[in-house]
Amino acid sequence: MSASSCSLCHFWSSSIGKKFVVAVTGLILVGFLAGHLGGNLLIYVGAEAFNEYAKFLHHMLHGAGVWIARIVLLTSLVLHVVATIQLTIANRASKEKRYECDTTVKASKASRIMIWSGLTILAFVIFHILHYTVRIDSKLAELGNNGDAYLMVIEGFKSIPVSAFYIIAISLLCNHLSHGFSAIFQTLGLRTKKNAGMIDCIAKAYTLFIWVGFVSIPVAVLAGWIY
Template structure:
């Protein structure tokens, strides 16, 4: 085994290394959510704008761009989930605090539920990919082939069970984010007594925007505001 491989193994084996991996992959996923939401909100602009956006994503870098993004996101997600699970198991076994710092950090309800909300979100992501990317539904597949991503979203969310699952998953995701976003700054050493309130405020504001933005789309479809 090379020296580089040994160093990476030692880094991954340490709790500090895992926390750093969780923080960096968390940043990637947080950035993705913001970008994904900005694209989804084009549903309110109209079919032409949203379909052009969908076409741009699939033609970016001659079609390779969307696959590069998917691979990066998949690797980030897997590393994020695996590192979080291992940290949670280790912390429970040793009865240590999640973070060791001068200020006492008390685990909120959201932080204690992160492992379960994270697994539920993972299940939702798999379902979401099968629903809108793999398109196991023949009607959605036909709309995608016709280049009508706008109508594909509407048809998908006209199903009450699908919309309900989506809203529940987004709500759990935001519960995860309410603790996770602020934790990223702490792990990277960017949180202090002076910046704590600002960081907490930004984390809460980001979480609210993400929740309202994503949830509003299935609600608008079911209410007939988007059609």
């Protein structure tokens, strides 16, 4: 085994290493959420704008861009979940507190269920990929193959069970995010007593923006506001 491989193994096996992986992958996922939501909100502009956005994504870098993004995001998500689970198991076994700083001694409800919400979100991501990317539904596949991403999204959310699962998953995601956003700054050493309040406010505002934005789409479809 090479020296670089040994260093990576040692880094991953350490608590600090896993926390760093969770923070960095979390930062990637936080950025993705904002970008993904921005694109999704184009559905309110109209079919042409939304379909052009979808077309741009699939033709970016001659079609390679979307696959690069998918690989990076899925790798980040898996590493994030695995590292979080291993940290949780290790912390419970050793009965150590997750953070030593006074600002994070009192764990919020979100932090106590991070592992479960994370697994639920992972299951949702897999379902979401099967639903809108792989398109296991023949009707959605036909719409997608015809380049009508706008109608594909609307048709998908016309299903009450699908929309309900989507809303539940987004709510769990935001519950996870409400703790994780601040924890990223804590782990990377960017959170101090002076800026803790500001970071917490930004985390709450960002979480609310993400929740309202994503949840509004299935609600709008079911209510008949977009069709």
